[in-house]
Amino acid sequence: MAGFEATFSGRQAPALATTYEGGDPALLQRLVQLVDLIEIAPDTIVSSERGQYILRPEVLDEYASMVPKVGLIAHGIGLSIGSFDHWNHDYLRLLDELFARFDLKWHSEHLACTVVAGESIGTMFSMPRTQEALDLVCKRVDLIQKLYPIPFLLEHVIQLLPDAPAEYTPAGFLNAITSRTGCGLVLDAYNLECDAHNQGLDIAAFLDELDLTPVVEMHLAGGVEFEGFQLDVHSGLTRETTLTLARDIVKRAPNLRAVTFEFLKEAVGLLGHDAICGELARIQQTVLRQAVLQ
Amino acid sequence: MTPLELQQRGLLDLIKCRGTPPNDPYLQRVEGSRELAMMRKIAVWWRTFQIESQCRLTSRLLKRLGCFEALVADYFNKNVTSPFIEELSRGFLRSLRLHDDPLVRAVSQLEYAALNAQAGLPEASEILWDRHPDVACLAIENGGELPAPEPDCLYRVRFSGQQPFTLTCTCESTVLASGPGVPSR
Numbered sequence: 001m002a003g004f005e006a007t008f009s010g011r012q013a014p015a016l017a018t019t020y021e022g023g024d025p026a027l028l029q030r031l032v033q034l035v036d037l038i039e040i041a042p043d044t045i046v047s048s049e050r051g052q053y054i055l056r057p058e059v060l061d062e063y064a065s066m067v068p069k070v071g072l073i074a075h076g077i078g079l080s081i082g083s084f085d086h087w088n089h090d091y092l093r094l095l096d097e098l099f100a101r102f103d104l105k106w107h108s109e110h111l112a113c114t115v116v117a118g119e120s121i122g123t124m125f126s127m128p129r130t131q132e133a134l135d136l137v138c139k140r141v142d143l144i145q146k147l148y149p150i151p152f153l154l155e156h157v158i159q160l161l162p163d164a165p166a167e168y169t170p171a172g173f174l175n176a177i178t179s180r181t182g183c184g185l186v187l188d189a190y191n192l193e194c195d196a197h198n199q200g201l202d203i204a205a206f207l208d209e210l211d212l213t214p215v216v217e218m219h220l221a222g223g224v225e226f227e228g229f230q231l232d233v234h235s236g237l238t239r240e241t242t243l244t245l246a247r248d249i250v251k252r253a254p255n256l257r258a259v260t261f262e263f264l265k266e267a268v269g270l271l272g273h274d275a276i277c278g279e280l281a282r283i284q285q286t287v288l289r290q291a292v293l294q
Numbered sequence: 295m296t297p298l299e300l301q302q303r304g305l306l307d308l309i310k311c312r313g314t315p316p317n318d319p320y321l322q323r324v325e326g327s328r329e330l331a332m333m334r335k336i337a338v339w340w341r342t343f344q345i346e347s348q349c350r351l352t353s354r355l356l357k358r359l360g361c362f363e364a365l366v367a368d369y370f371n372k373n374v375t376s377p378f379i380e381e382l383s384r385g386f387l388r389s390l391r392l393h394d395d396p397l398v399r400a401v402s403q404l405e406y407a408a409l410n411a412q413a414g415l416p417e418a419s420e421i422l423w424d425r426h427p428d429v430a431c432l433a434i435e436n437g438g439e440l441p442a443p444e445p446d447c448l449y450r451v452r453f454s455g456q457q458p459f460t461l462t463c464t465c466e467s468t469v470l471a472s473g474p475g476v477p478s479r
Contacts, residue, residue, distance in 0.1 A: 048380045048413045078377050084299040088377070116306040120377040122337030122370060125305055132298050160336075161329050164301065164320050198329075229332050266343070 003182030004151045004214050007106070008255040016284050017073065017217070017260035018276075021045060022059030024265075027273050028066070034280045037105065038063065038070050039260050042094040043077040053090055055097050063102065073217070073258070074098055074107040075186075081140050081154075082113040082127040092147075099148060105257075106216065108153035108186050109144075111137065111177075126159045129166035129173040134180075141181040153216050154178075155186035158194040158232050159201075170201065171209035178214040187212075187253070188219035189245045190232060197230035203245065207252065215253040220246055220283060221262040235267040237279050246287045259287055309334055311371045341375065341382065342366045348383035348409065352390065352402045355434050359395070384409050396424050396443070401434065404451065411459040418455030427451055427463060 015036035020028060021044045031038070045059040063072060078091045095107065112124040127133045137154075145152050156174060168176060178185060187210075195201035220243070222236030238246075238261065250256060261283055263276060295303075304321040307313060308330055315321030324330050342363055346353040356362035369375070369386050376382045387409065390402035400423045407419045423430070424443040433440050446469050454460040 043377070046378055046380075048378065048415075050414045053378055084296065084302050090378075113302055114377060116302045119306060119374045121306055121309055122341055122375060123309070123333055125302065128298065128301060130297065132296060136298065160333050161305070161324055162320075162327055227332065228328075231336070 003145065004106075004153070004184030004216055004255065005182060007151050008184070008216055008257055011254050012257070014218075014250065014256045014288055015071070015258040016280060016288055017258045018280060019075075019260070019262050019264075020062075021265040022056065022062050024268060025062070027268065027276065028062060030273060030277050031280070032066055032069050034277060034284070035070060037073050037258055037260070038066060039073050039075050039262070040098065040104075041075050041077055042098055043091065044265065046094065053094065055094055055101075060101055067102070071105050072102050073105050073260075075155075075260075076107070076109040078114050079109045080113050080115040081109055081144075082111065082125070082133065082137055083115050084113075084136070085117060087140060088115050095148070104150055106151040106153060106184070107148065108155055108184075108217065110157050111154045111174075112157045124157050125161070126157050127173075128164040129168040129170065130164075131167055134168070134173065134176055137177055138180045141177065141183045145181065145183065151184050151216065153184040153186045153214075155188055155219065156191060158191045159199050160229070163199060169209060170195075171206045175209070175211045178211060184214045184216040184255075186217045186219055187215045187249060188221070188232075189242050189249060190219065190221045190223065190238070192245065193239075193242055194223065194230040194232050197225075207249070212249070212253040213255060215249070215256055217258045217260060218246060218249055218253070218256060219260050219262055220287075233267075234262045234264045235270065237271070237275060238283070243283070243286055246283075247290055250287055250290060259283060309337060338363070338367045338370055341370050341386075344379045345383050345386050348379060349387055349402070349405050351431055351434050352387060352398070352405050354437075355398060355401050358434070358437075358440075359398070365390075380409065380413060384413075396422075397430060397440070400424075400427070400451075401431070404431075407453040407461075410455075411453065414457070416455045416457075417453075419453045421451040421453075423449035423451060425449070426465075 017037035017039050018031055018035050019039045020031060045056050046053050047056045076091055078088050080088045110124060111127055114121060114124050192203050196203050220238045221234045222238050223231045223233045261280055304315040304318060308325055315325060345366055353362055356365060369389050384406060387402045387406035390398055393399050400421050403421045410417045425441045427449055429441045446467060448466045448468050449463060451463045
């Protein structure tokens with residue numbers, strides 16, 4: 001089993017990471033100069049060939065061209081680890097393909113449900129924080145850790161719908177998963193801000209309660225406020241408040257290994273290459289540098 | 295049914311506008327919430343965005359006709375949609391094969407055949423056009439004026455469905471075929 005503790009123990013300067021979904025060699029050339037890790041979202045580089053879903057070979061070749069200059073990590077969207085019936089086997093086939101081609105540092109997935117009874121819901125449902133959901137998720141985390149010999153991390157997603165009746169607090173639920181399975185966590189600073197805005201989450205209390213030892217990766221992103229909701233659409237630059245929160249997390253998470261700036265491929269045209277690269281430099285300077293100085 | 299299954303199935307029905315939830319206080323609270331309305335918007339917005347990127351001509355035509363978003367929402371609500379963009383797009387295009395507007399039918403089935411060919415799926419097809427396909431597609435692409443139907447012509451576009459994929463187009467006159475006692479198109 002590839003628990004996070006076997007691989008990550010003790011404080012060291014986190015790496016800088018970002019997303020790249022292929023098809024933009026000019027951007028890639030600049031990213032490689034700035035980051036240590038590239039995050040691959042397998043679901044976003046899929047094409048179908050004769051009825052089978054495969055990872056687009058031309059994008060895989062782009063990733064291959066970056067190694068070993070940068071390391072690779074995977075971050076899934078569609079595993080649907082929290083579906084009541086079964087997870088998405090198609091996603092695992094994509095992961096198998098990725099593992100067959102690359103040595104990844106770790107892989108991660110959202111603590112969520114994206115498929116119900118075989119039907120895609122088009123978005124993500126967060127998990128109800130109940131014993132039943134906890135047992136189901138832990139069983140699947142155990143299985144995925146047996147299937148793939150590298151650390152597996154879970155990321156909390158934003159809670160958009162009204163909170164369901166719960167037996168655990170938000171932090172308590174994550175603590176229960178990590179303590180039972182030994183998996184790591186992706187802590188998304190912007191998601192916490194969305195939950196604070198939309199659901200009144202007390203971020204300080206959440207972080208006080210959360211066991212930060214399993215936090216291996218932190219996500220940073222920018223989104224939009226729309227009709228009174230803060231949405232995690234990864235379409236913008238990071239807000240100053242998010243960076244402040246990120247600095248606090250960097251100080252407190254002893255096994256943090258990467259800080260990842262996430263942006264959608266679709267937002268590249270809007271943001272521009274200069275702004276994306278400028279943002280990475282800003283994160284390097286204002287968040288990661290602090291970790292080095294500790 | 296376990297509580298988790300009940301909740302996830304209930305939320306799926308709610309997000310897909312499939313009626314009121316069973317007698318569950320939580321689902322009933324969600325049903326009337328502004329949060330659910332926002333989640334529906336997000337789900338449909340993503341599908342709209344994805345379909346637009348894959349089905350360029352069809353989405354442009356439907357937008358011009360003012361029904362694109364409504365058709366995507368309707369497709370999302372009434373069908374088991376794929377999380378994979380290409381399958382989602384093919385499903386949406388397939389759903390338009392019986393659309394009332396012959397131009398929507400023709401354009402969507404042309405793109406459907408093109409996506410199948412791109413994915414290496416062998417499916418022969420024949421698409422009937424009531425106006426010149428090239429002229430119509432160019433007008434959709436450029437935002438120009440759509441050509442009017444040509445009552446005397448029937449354009450027959452055929453996809454081979456076998457590699458190498460080929461596309462042929464023939465134009466048939468319907469004037470002779472529509473004489474007394476002979477039904478026209």
